[in-house]
Amino acid sequence: MELAERFLLDALAYLECALGVVCYMLLKLRGSPYGRYSSPGSAFGLPARAAWVVQELPSLALPLLACAGAGAPAERLNRWPNCILLAMFLVHYAQRTLVFPFLIRGGKPTPLYVFLLAFVFCTYNGYLQSRYLSQYAVYADDWLRDPRFLTGSALWLIGMLINIHSDHVLRNLRKPGETGYKIPRGGLFEYISAANYFGEVVEWCGYALACWSIQGWAFAVFTFCVLFTRAQQHHKWYHEKFEDYPKFRKIMIPFLV
Numbered sequence: 001m002e003l004a005e006r007f008l009l010d011a012l013a014y015l016e017c018a019l020g021v022v023c024y025m026l027l028k029l030r031g032s033p034y035g036r037y038s039s040p041g042s043a044f045g046l047p048a049r050a051a052w053v054v055q056e057l058p059s060l061a062l063p064l065l066a067c068a069g070a071g072a073p074a075e076r077l078n079r080w081p082n083c084i085l086l087a088m089f090l091v092h093y094a095q096r097t098l099v100f101p102f103l104i105r106g107g108k109p110t111p112l113y114v115f116l117l118a119f120v121f122c123t124y125n126g127y128l129q130s131r132y133l134s135q136y137a138v139y140a141d142d143w144l145r146d147p148r149f150l151t152g153s154a155l156w157l158i159g160m161l162i163n164i165h166s167d168h169v170l171r172n173l174r175k176p177g178e179t180g181y182k183i184p185r186g187g188l189f190e191y192i193s194a195a196n197y198f199g200e201v202v203e204w205c206g207y208a209l210a211c212w213s214i215q216g217w218a219f220a221v222f223t224f225c226v227l228f229t230r231a232q233q234h235h236k237w238y239h240e241k242f243e244d245y246p247k248f249r250k251i252m253i254p255f256l257v
């Protein structure tokens with residue numbers, strides 16, 4: 001049974017990488033369908049705030065259930081590296097589920113199928129990360145001093161701070177009650193159009209480095225595939241909408257792309 005689940009978690013991780021590549025191609029062809037790109041007046045739109053809370057909830061609930069030992073005792077959570085890595089995942093999803101949605105200003109309704117896909121992804125990935133770290137991941141006694149763990153944890157923290165700060169900048173472009181769009185200024189937006197996505201990708205690459213597992217890298221690859229295509233779309237959209245959009249800004253990686 002244990003061996004079968006260990007094998008399943010590896011298979012799910014490889015599948016997540018493959019799904020990331022499929023999403024990349026589909027999103028390149030069809031474009032990202034929510035936020036500024038959702039069809040106005042669609043009958044199947046959910047309020048943005050409620051959609052964010054519910055769709056992200058599995059990625060908060062599943063690690064919490066793992067910590068509580070629901071189903072099976074959390075074999076590996078008596079080890080510091082496993083606890084800290086699972087805490088990184090939990091902290092992000094506590095912010096994304098319980099804080100981020102309540103700060104949104106004038107967010108566009110979320111199409112029902114986007115909500116359902118996000119919910120399925122958060123269940124899939126929440127199970128993958130929490131089950132792997134709580135039951136199977138084995139780290140050396142000195143892993144907390146390993147350069148991969150130290151660099152990865154620092155990148156995770158820096159990425160999360162960039163992501164939260166950039167979402168704050170975007171939110172404050174609107175006064176309460178406004179729903180339109182403005183050119184973002186300040187922070188990493190001076191260099192890239194999608195500073196919030198850059199932060200999120202750095203955060204999950206740091207987590208993957210600190211975990212040093214195919215499960216961690218699968219999440220980083222998936223995030224990059226989904227967010228880079230949306231960043232490209234935002235960049236093009238800003239150039240079309242604002243004549244005075246800064247020419248120097250790159251898409252998602254400062255000075256490069």
Ligand SMILES: NC(=O)c1ccc[n+]([C@@H]2O[C@H](COP(=O)([O-])OP(=O)(O)OC[C@H]3O[C@@H](n4cnc5c(N)ncnc54)[C@H](OP(=O)(O)O)[C@@H]3O)[C@@H](O)[C@H]2O)c1
Binds near residue numbers: 179183197200
């Ligand atoms: N890990 C993953 O795979 C993944 C996937 C998707 C998102 N995320 C994260 O979830 C968060 C939100 O993502 P998102 O795709 O919704 O981001 P987004 O398109 O940048 O929008 C974020 C919020 O800011 C508003 N906004 C964006 N640009 C604006 C502008 N120029 N002027 C005024 N308001 C503006 C949006 O309003 P409207 O809704 O009205 O457009 C929305 O409420 C980000 O932190 C992102 O990294 C993660």
